[in-house]
Amino acid sequence: MTRHQEPTRRDVLKIAARSAGFVALGGVGATLAFNRGPDGKWQICPSKCIDIRLGATGVEVCDLCAVSCVLPLSAVRAVNDFSKCGRCCICPGYFDITSQVGPDGLPSRKLCPRDAITRKAIGEIDPDDPLNNFYEYTIDEARCNGCGKCVMGCKEPAGLGSIRLEVRSDLCLDCNRCSIAIACPHDAMVRDVADLTKAEA
Amino acid sequence: MAERGLLFLVAAMILASTVCTTAQVQYQREVDVVPGEEDIGGGYKTPSVQRPRPRASWWGAVDVCLLMTALGLSSWIVLRQRSRKGFVALTIFCLWYFGFHRQGCVCPIGAIQNAAVVLTHPALTIPLVVILFFLLPLVLALLFGRVFCGGVCPLGAIQELVLLKPLQVPRTLDRTLGLLKYIYLCIAVYFAVQPAAHRDFIICRFDPFVGMFRFNGPAGILMFGGALLILGIFVGRPYCRYLCPYGALLSILSRVTWRGVTLRGNKERDCGLCVTACPYGAIENMRVVPSSCLFCARCFNVCPAEADEENSG
Numbered sequence: 351m352t353r354h355q356e357p358t359r360r361d362v363l364k365i366a367a368r369s370a371g372f373v374a375l376g377g378v379g380a381t382l383a384f385n386r387g388p389d390g391k392w393q394i395c396p397s398k399c400i401d402i403r404l405g406a407t408g409v410e411v412c413d414l415c416a417v418s419c420v421l422p423l424s425a426v427r428a429v430n431d432f433s434k435c436g437r438c439c440i441c442p443g444y445f446d447i448t449s450q451v452g453p454d455g456l457p458s459r460k461l462c463p464r465d466a467i468t469r470k471a472i473g474e475i476d477p478d479d480p481l482n483n484f485y486e487y488t489i490d491e492a493r494c495n496g497c498g499k500c501v502m503g504c505k506e507p508a509g510l511g512s513i514r515l516e517v518r519s520d521l522c523l524d525c526n527r528c529s530i531a532i533a534c535p536h537d538a539m540v541r542d543v544a545d546l547t548k549a550e551a
Numbered sequence: 552m553a554e555r556g557l558l559f560l561v562a563a564m565i566l567a568s569t570v571c572t573t574a575q576v577q578y579q580r581e582v583d584v585v586p587g588e589e590d591i592g593g594g595y596k597t598p599s600v601q602r603p604r605p606r607a608s609w610w611g612a613v614d615v616c617l618l619m620t621a622l623g624l625s626s627w628i629v630l631r632q633r634s635r636k637g638f639v640a641l642t643i644f645c646l647w648y649f650g651f652h653r654q655g656c657v658c659p660i661g662a663i664q665n666a667a668v669v670l671t672h673p674a675l676t677i678p679l680v681v682i683l684f685f686l687l688p689l690v691l692a693l694l695f696g697r698v699f700c701g702g703v704c705p706l707g708a709i710q711e712l713v714l715l716k717p718l719q720v721p722r723t724l725d726r727t728l729g730l731l732k733y734i735y736l737c738i739a740v741y742f743a744v745q746p747a748a749h750r751d752f753i754i755c756r757f758d759p760f761v762g763m764f765r766f767n768g769p770a771g772i773l774m775f776g777g778a779l780l781i782l783g784i785f786v787g788r789p790y791c792r793y794l795c796p797y798g799a800l801l802s803i804l805s806r807v808t809w810r811g812v813t814l815r816g817n818k819e820r821d822c823g824l825c826v827t828a829c830p831y832g833a834i835e836n837m838r839v840v841p842s843s844c845l846f847c848a849r850c851f852n853v854c855p856a857e858a859d860e861e862n863s864g
Contacts, residue, residue: 351598353626367807368693368807369807371693371807372690375686375689375690378666378670378686380688381669381688382669382670382677382682382685383682385676385677386676386677386678386679386682387675387676387677387842388676388678389679390678420765420768421765421769422767428602428703432597432598432599432600433597433600434585435582435584435585436580436581436582436586437582437585437591438581438582439581440581442578471857472591472593472595473590473591473592473595474591474593484586484595486598488598491601496814507580507799508578508580510557510583512584516602520710522656523654523656523765525656525755526656526662526664526665526752526755527750527752527755533740544839
């Protein structure tokens with residue numbers, strides 16, 4: 351009971367150390383709070399990504415987004431912006447335009463290794479001349495792994511550049527250190543608050 | 552001059568022949584402008600592009616509230632209720648929410664690196680959620696001890712639940728291995744404060760259990776986590792005690808804790824059942840060592856004095 355009435359030297363030191371601890375934590379907290387920033391989301395910067403960036407046509411497609419993500423199916427997906435899509439009959443993002451042309455007048459191979467793009471005739475369909483129709487290309491989110499082949503294929507001058515790579519923010523885990531960002535040789539994966547796809551457009 | 556011209560001619564021929572053989576199809580872009588809805592006809596409407604929204608920012612507030620609640624509950628269950636059952640229930644909830652549901656992110660252990668980066672690079676910013684996740688468990692450590700380790704931390708929770716046949720680690724070995732976590736903390740901070748090109752978050756990279764929460768990860772890390780879990784059946788929480796860098800911080804701060812876990816001293820009995828029940832070697836001379844106590848409430852479970860108290864109360 352004497353311990354409570356007369357604090358020992360040890361108790362005093364402990365209280366002093368504890369107070370110092372609180373002060374230190376307060377200091378760290380204040381410094382961190384001073385540098386507080388909004389919680390940015392990982393995004394692909396279109397002007398840096400070699401698969402999206404104009405002028406980088408003909409180079410090897412970069413599939414690091416597809417293979418570097420910690421998720422089994424990468425959080426990066428190809429997105430076809432329908433407002434920019436030319437609805438081409440022979441879409442350079444859908445077909446491998448260097449492959450042999452079949453009897454139907456279409457290239458024999460598709461570009462997507464996971465067959466994630468569907469091609470559908472739209473508008474007033476001419477059944478006699480399928481090559482004269484408009485086609486809509488929809489990317490199946492569940493299949494696409496963001497390898498970027500179609501993005502590279504559709505880019506100017508071959509296509510109109512309507513397909514781009516995007517981080518699906520509902521799937522992205524917001525890792526402290528995005529493993530795609532580490533792998534990306536062009537530093538195109540950035541954590542930003544602004545919507546980068548809109549800024550570029 | 553003539554030689555150079557010949558060389559040029561040959562080069563041009565080779566180039567032309569390769570172009571002819573590789574490009575079977577001379578691709579021509581069909582359109583230069585996007586066809587409008589009226590051009591396409593047939594009542595076509597341009598579909599909107601699916602743009603899933605990011606996780607709403609109020610979920611961050613939910614995470615922080617849940618962390619605060621879990622820390623409060625963990626302190627209350629262990630210090631007031633002194634109940635092992637309540638502790639296990641909290642452990643399972645936190646393992647589900649912070650582990651499998653939030654997939655191990657954001658976590659205070661990794662937040663060390665964010666804090667270290669921001670403290671050394673003032674140009675960079677840190678979200679408020681990460682600040683709170685980093686600081687709250689440390690404040691609780693000064694107040695009560697390693698509350699976060701017990702029941703709240705998903706990495707601790709997964710190990711707590713596999714600890715079925717606890718063995719006592721010899722004290723010297725325990726102490727020596729315990730130094731590893733301080734070394735790991737120093738290395739992790741060192742890598743985090745490097746300039747951007749060389750910066751690495753090794754705590755996240757070598758996190759042994761986050762791969763399990765995500766059901767995916769590098770094979771080496773998953774095997775490391777699996778090995779730790781198998782070891783963890785016999786040796787209580789090997790990661791928390793010997794490797795966890797955040798455990799190192801909490802351990803330092805809880806040395807001067809205000810109200811830690813206390814045993815009900817009883818001179819007449821002095822049975823020492825709690826010492827053998829503690830899988831973490833945190834009871835020395837019948838007193839709890841706050842820097843090693845992981846708030847698991849096992850000691851209360853075996854204590855006859857606690858049982859007396861419960862019966863009389």
